[in-house]
Amino acid sequence: MKTFSCCWHLALVSLIAPATLPADMGNHEQWPLSYWYVGGEVGYYMIEQDDERTGQLPDFWRPSFQVGRRFNRYLSSQLQFGQADRTLRDSEQDVEHSQLSLQARLHGNGINLFSTHPYLGLGYARHELTTDSQDSTEENMVLVEIGVQRLLGQHLMLDVGYRHLVDTGDNFTDRHPYIALNYRLGQRYPEPPAPAPKPTPPPAPEPWQDSDGDGVEDRKDKCPDTPRGAKVDAEGCPIMLTESVNITLDIEFAFNSTEVPARYLADIGKIATVMVEYPESQLMLEGHTDSIGRATYNQALSQARASAVKRVLIDRFRIDASRIDSIGLGESQPVADNATEAGRARNRRVEAIIEASRQVMEQKQSAD
Incomplete structure (x- = not known):
């Protein structure tokens, strides 16, 4: 129970960590509409214990590599591979843990939680444990994840969350709080509004002519483009009200x-x-x-x-x-x-x- 409590504490710290970063780190730029990204992740993997399958494999830190694609404001996907080596508690035998996963994520567009953007994910993971004697255990797992993302600059993005994995065969569950740093590529932003067309300059006034019809001759008119119906002073300039x-x-x-x-x-x-x-x-x-x-x-x-x-x-x-x-x-x-x-x-x-x-x-x- 002590290990379980510590791990949940780590997950909670990971989820609120972005809110403690300096305020200007997440506001360098507008969120792009779409992009690719590559990056690395480190997480604390809590594997459900079963003597016959894992031989008392302890919880461990596991690095991962991922590549992802943000398709639009709401959807993204990520392919990830992680691997770590640990020694069993009840023997000197080493176990290699590897996992390949594919996630689809739904992003809360327009939701801003302390300068972070939340998401929910659903995916599939292929989980394998291999011992020194080449004995291996393979599992198909369904995963659910929740997390937040925050921009750290023109290309960097912080990703913090929690992942829950369930074995499709016998319902074993693993838990995995994580933090990742990604580099964004091929970013596409909303098109800026088209600039307003420049007004066509009026023709040069002719002598003794009132081109704008304000009652002041062009040669004395200091405001030659007064709109029709505007009240003007003696120099032909509009009288302004607040x-x-x-x-x-x-x-x-x-x-x-x-x-x-x-x-x-x-x-x-x-x-x-x-x-x-x-x-x-x-x-x-x-x-x-x-x-x-x-x-x-x-x-x-x-x-x-x-x-x-x-x-x-x-x-x-x-x-x-x-x-x-x-x-x-x-x-x-x-x-x-x-x-x-x-x-x-x-x-x-x-x-x-x-x-x-x-x-x-x-x-x-x-x-x-």
Whole structure:
């Protein structure tokens, strides 16, 4: 039991390790849409004991080599080979452990957990134990894995997770927490938006002519391209007014969830439209939870919810991340009674608050 407890502790440390890295290590670049990668992995392999098959083979550290392919935002696959030598507990006999596996992974696109991206994997493994006397045991195994990935630079990627393997013949189970470092190749990124066409310069004004129709002669007009209907001063330049807008949007979440409900995408799109129309605007996202659970957990959950809405604005609507601030306020600011289900549902929310202003041209009064 002591070994089992230590190994699970190692798995837990491996899963939370990316969150303890410096914040700037995972933000060098945008995640590519697709890529190849090669790399190495080291993990602690906990093999289920059976005297007749393994002869009390102890748990061991095992290095592996892998090559993988990320096909799109959601799917990837990995081929891996690992090998290690150990000595049996009850004899001096050495055992060579080797394993070839193929995994398919489903990635949580748009989910950002402390600058890491989670995934779930399912796969097949061919497991072989060979002794000095050339006696060997072969097993077909089904594996399930859970992990997170984090970018460390233009090409490097950290992969941390836990793998559970089950023998298809007699249901023996092995456990395998791991950490890997991969090098990405052939990366493909989303196409940038096409630049706006350059405006055609207006023709040179003729003497005693009002080309833009603002009532000021071209020779005196210091703003020759005034739009029709704009009110101008004596030099032909538009008279500007300050136009302001204030918008507050509440986005409610399911219990213990950080997934942005699809029904709010249209409203989030309206926020993005305002930010495009008001290029100097800043958006504040405030995450909240109900009172169920520990305050520290609710604080992290509320920050993850605000980050999830931020990721929608960045990935789906192409809003610059520097214009969006997010903060998790936990359960500290309820807007409804946490004693009722309806009240708790209202408190599981992200508030999007935008205050913006811009200069607009004053228009001439139309004649009735």
